[in-house]
Amino acid sequence: MKPKGWKDLPPGSVVLEGGSAVRFKTGSWRAFRPIWHEENCIQCLLCWLYCPDMSILVKDGKRGEFDYDYCKGCGICALECPGKKGKKAIEMVEEGK
């Protein structure tokens, strides 16, 4: 695609559509990667509630994998996760390891 020239821009710094941030994948910012251990998950969905992005994918009321396209690895989900019998269902692992 040819990059936009100054004459192609809408007046003012206005984005003329909703939801366009979905095209800006921010997962590459991540330094720590959350890993989901399903065996320790009680499906409380606190991770989904606390995620500042929308990176906990939920289907039919149950959480599934992380959306690594947008997860920036803030670790809030891992902190809030109550886990099962003292074992966390979310663990933060250094990227690149």
Added chain:
Amino acid sequence: MAKVVAVTGNEAVANALRQVNPDVCGIYPITPQTDMMQRYASYIANGQVTTEPILVESEHSSMSACIGAAAAGGRVVTATSSQGLALMWEMLHIASGDRLPIIMPVVNRALSAPLNIHGDHSDAMGARDTGWIQIWSENAQESYDNTIQAFRVGEHMDIRLPVMVCLDGFIISHSIERMEYLEDKEVRNFVGEYKNFLPLLDLEKPKSYGPLILTDLYHEYKRAQHEVMTKVKDVVLDVAKDFEKLSGRTYGLFETYRLDDADIALVILNSAAGTSKDVIDDFRNKGIKAGLLKPRLFRPFPYEEVAEALKNTKAVCVMDRADSFGGYGPLFMEITSALYHLKDRPALINKIYGLGGRDYMPSHAALVLNELHEIAKGGKIRIIKEYLGVRE
């Protein structure tokens, strides 16, 4: 039918705003503007307008509120002076970058330190590069007329830029002058119904204002912003033509006074131009061909037209009521830029006058015109930049 009144500049501009009856007004007091917004608040309280007032805790908030209201899709005004304009600084760029036609009378006042409440142009000159259109006014009548015209200029669909209407603090804002009001209906018809452009409050078409734009497109956005400014001159002239039909009063990009055949000329903004015109008459009576150019549209600056108007003069003094410490006065820099491309150009000098409301007297104008007369006769330029009426 025009109504002849005796009012202050602040009252005249407040009345212009009342006649327009904008949707939203950001209100915060600062001398010498306070009295203008106070009057406007009274109009709201008395039910004379339907404007939604936003009483804020600072000018930064006032401009922020105005930006939000204008982006939402309203016709928006506020007013400020001096430190207030300075505090708005970062938000001014956002209003223009987002192309929001906010109309803001600026009652020109000096900047601290030392603290001073009186009229000079340091505040608006400091906002020169914020992307706002600036229209300057000599007296209460011009302030009123320019405020009304500003709506048509800023809101024009090819422009959509915020506009400052500048008038001198105290000298104009607080002095009572004879002037003429238009009828409310005439003003309302002249400015017309406000037309939305990309309003945020349009649920069918969601959009975002002010996103992050980095190295890939920022340069292009700024180039586009300059392009809009290049269209402003024509719109200002068109609006002035319509306004003349309504009011009988003529406006241009600048005013010239006895300049056509002048050998020497003053270039001077706002209220001091009035004093200077009297002294120019005195010099004409003595047989000295003196003239004057008073800029009206300062941003965008009409370089070619100003050069054309001054090209036959022999010596020009640019009078600045603001300073650039370690530089020439801001108006002087514009005029030298305008004239540089002429083959034959007049000798140019720069006087800094009237800072912090120091009186500008006819004797000051005479002093400068005498100096110009000597230079025009072949004398040397003694000094380029000098302070007028300063005690040694």
